Amino acid sequence: MARAVPHKTKVFNTAVAGTIGFLMFFPILWILILSFKTEEDAIRAPFQVLFSSGWTMDSFATVQERSDYFKHFMNSVTISLGSTFLGLLIAIPAAWAMAFVPAKHTKDVLMWMLSTKMLPPVGVLVPIYLIFRDLGLLDTRVGLVFVLMMMNLPIIIWMLYTYFREIPGEILEAARMDGASLREEVLYVLTPMAVPGIASTVLLNIILSWNEAFWTLNLTAAKAAPLTAFIASYSSPEGLFYAKLSAASIMAIAPILIMGWFSQKQLVRGLTFGAVK
Amino acid sequence: MNLRGALCAATALVSVAATAAMSEEITIATVNNADMIVMQKLAPQWEEATGNTINWVVLEENVLRQRTTQDIATNGGSFDIIFIGAYEAPIWGANGWLTPLDDFADDADYDLEDIFQLVRNGLSADGHLYAVPLYSETSFTFYRTDLFEKAGIEAPTEQILYDPDFMEMAAKLHDPENGIYGTCQRGKAGWGENMAFIGPLANAFGARWFDMDWQPQLDSPEWNAAITYYVDLMTNYGPPGATANGHNENRALFKDGKCATWVDATSAANDVRNPNTSSVADVTDFFKAPMQVTSNGTGWFWSWALAIPASSQKIDVAKDFLKWGTSKEYFEMVGETEGWVAVPSGTRASVHDDPRLLEAAPFAATIKEAILSVDPANPTKDPVPYTGVQFVAIPEFQGIGNYVGQQIAAALAGQSSVEDALANSQQFAVREMTKAGYIK
Numbered sequence: 001m002a003r004a005v006p007h008k009t010k011v012f013n014t015a016v017a018g019t020i021g022f023l024m025f026f027p028i029l030w031i032l033i034l035s036f037k038t039e040e041d042a043i044r045a046p047f048q049v050l051f052s053s054g055w056t057m058d059s060f061a062t063v064q065e066r067s068d069y070f071k072h073f074m075n076s077v078t079i080s081l082g083s084t085f086l087g088l089l090i091a092i093p094a095a096w097a098m099a100f101v102p103a104k105h106t107k108d109v110l111m112w113m114l115s116t117k118m119l120p121p122v123g124v125l126v127p128i129y130l131i132f133r134d135l136g137l138l139d140t141r142v143g144l145v146f147v148l149m150m151m152n153l154p155i156i157i158w159m160l161y162t163y164f165r166e167i168p169g170e171i172l173e174a175a176r177m178d179g180a181s182l183r184e185e186v187l188y189v190l191t192p193m194a195v196p197g198i199a200s201t202v203l204l205n206i207i208l209s210w211n212e213a214f215w216t217l218n219l220t221a222a223k224a225a226p227l228t229a230f231i232a233s234y235s236s237p238e239g240l241f242y243a244k245l246s247a248a249s250i251m252a253i254a255p256i257l258i259m260g261w262f263s264q265k266q267l268v269r270g271l272t273f274g275a276v277k
Numbered sequence: 278m279n280l281r282g283a284l285c286a287a288t289a290l291v292s293v294a295a296t297a298a299m300s301e302e303i304t305i306a307t308v309n310n311a312d313m314i315v316m317q318k319l320a321p322q323w324e325e326a327t328g329n330t331i332n333w334v335v336l337e338e339n340v341l342r343q344r345t346t347q348d349i350a351t352n353g354g355s356f357d358i359i360f361i362g363a364y365e366a367p368i369w370g371a372n373g374w375l376t377p378l379d380d381f382a383d384d385a386d387y388d389l390e391d392i393f394q395l396v397r398n399g400l401s402a403d404g405h406l407y408a409v410p411l412y413s414e415t416s417f418t419f420y421r422t423d424l425f426e427k428a429g430i431e432a433p434t435e436q437i438l439y440d441p442d443f444m445e446m447a448a449k450l451h452d453p454e455n456g457i458y459g460t461c462q463r464g465k466a467g468w469g470e471n472m473a474f475i476g477p478l479a480n481a482f483g484a485r486w487f488d489m490d491w492q493p494q495l496d497s498p499e500w501n502a503a504i505t506y507y508v509d510l511m512t513n514y515g516p517p518g519a520t521a522n523g524h525n526e527n528r529a530l531f532k533d534g535k536c537a538t539w540v541d542a543t544s545a546a547n548d549v550r551n552p553n554t555s556s557v558a559d560v561t562d563f564f565k566a567p568m569q570v571t572s573n574g575t576g577w578f579w580s581w582a583l584a585i586p587a588s589s590q591k592i593d594v595a596k597d598f599l600k601w602g603t604s605k606e607y608f609e610m611v612g613e614t615e616g617w618v619a620v621p622s623g624t625r626a627s628v629h630d631d632p633r634l635l636e637a638a639p640f641a642a643t644i645k646e647a648i649l650s651v652d653p654a655n656p657t658k659d660p661v662p663y664t665g666v667q668f669v670a671i672p673e674f675q676g677i678g679n680y681v682g683q684q685i686a687a688a689l690a691g692q693s694s695v696e697d698a699l700a701n702s703q704q705f706a707v708r709e710m711t712k713a714g715y716i717k
Contacts, residue, residue: 039554040529040532040533040554043525043526043529044529044533066314066317125347126347126351129347129351129353130351133351133352133353133354138353138355139355217336217340217344218344218347221304221306221332221334221355221356222304222332222333222334223332225334229334229336232335232336232337232340233309233334233335233336233337234309234335235309235337235340236308236309236310236337236338236525241309242525
């Protein structure tokens, strides 16, 4: 039975939640406002920015003119989708094994995988850079797909492991008794049942890869540079580029924001999967 | 088709094929600033003339520095040309990371001697030139002629003292009720931000980073006097929240008419004097950065220059681009296409003497005089083992400069005392210099 909540508390909770939501969204809103201002207006005090005279699309036009947005966009799409699907190919069998056929040290392996995320990436930058140089992978999309897949693999495996653990093993057992092979069991029984979990893992991983700025800036130059490098090119300590930087940021985050907006139901469903038993 | 026609067609095909085979693709890593944006705009002319193509990699200054260091140090070969500053050029050159450009002196058309000696020295190490400059800058004082007139202050013709001259000036001009601050100086922490102003200020007060034995001197009475002065000046006559203000923020404040004085880069003069981008274009003039116990090192020296990493596989093509991008003809092209006021300053004597430049930017003569008065080899009152005015040309300086900048920003924000800030800075500098083996 639902607990009755007093009207005042409801109003208060709504106000608090609304305020927190607004504060979290505010940086994006501010970037959006700045992107429609001139450089001179963009650097004024906050209230002056809001009430300064003009709104203009000039920064978007300049950014389009000076940079190849489409090339960076396509690199971002390729890298984030490529690393995600390559990661899934490895993570689904790994998570299946850990969830349904656990060994003595499965928990330790999981913890070890997670611990690799605790290492600051800069700690392995030079070795990875040298390996990439020797393999000719510097400034290639293949190289970035591989390195981002490796970086996000622990998260994908952990998430999938958690979802798979919610699926009763008896169902897989029944499939096996009906003569399903291991491949069929994973592909036709397990995967369809874990679709919400897999979908949210895919979405989260795409977002992480899209926004990844350390490896994408360090391992690329001109050819494979994604949208993070596109944004970085408008940052400067000498000269006024706030409006252009804001316009570039909006252009870079717009695709992922739109994707997140349309898939938020799926994302929330997946992330809370199994939270309440 | 007769035989002659066929031969002509074959020759044409062969030459097209040969050109295509010889054309190269080079990658240039650069920062995002007005002069490089112009270069990117004009570069297709070089591409058209040579058949080569350019990939531009534009990065934020610190990211560029880290990215290129990593690539060059590991012999990555990702870049054929890099845009570096006067701090990196001698250090990286001495490390063998850059291609020497001494042969530029043999090209009479390029006329290397036309580039100011001071700038060439700043980009050289062990007698070898490692980079060629696009523009160079020092610091001088921007001031509002209208506010000076209103306050009854006469514009200085000689170098004035920080204390009491400049302080009194700022006090008279300070009018926060009407949105005018006596002075705007850099407060944002960083070796390239607040320390760019504080370094020359400390030099003026007789301070130095290290003595002749590389012992840090940050707890000396001279540093204390300089930082105490800085904190007093900014607290009493600066804008609120000055620790958030770097070059860009102060430039915007000055252009918006909020600052009566500003000691900063000569390279901002064109923008501040441009009526299309500045509300104070007609009422701004310049005088030398003030001095105190010495005039040595009171104006900084910086140059943005193009260099070729030793790891590049396309050195000849890269050299060709460098010559094109820093030639007299290039500066002429910028003047003709972008206007003479947009021509990069502080590099070539012939450009600074060009009547078209002097007509469009009468202050170019002041900039030239200010730049030529800088001596990075003799930046302090007492002798020092290093070169550099606002920086010390050793690899360890970046870390030390950033730390000291943070400590001084904390003192400016009132989070610590000047004494504590300098004591912490001294402790850090001693630790870093010991670790690097300069001192035992």
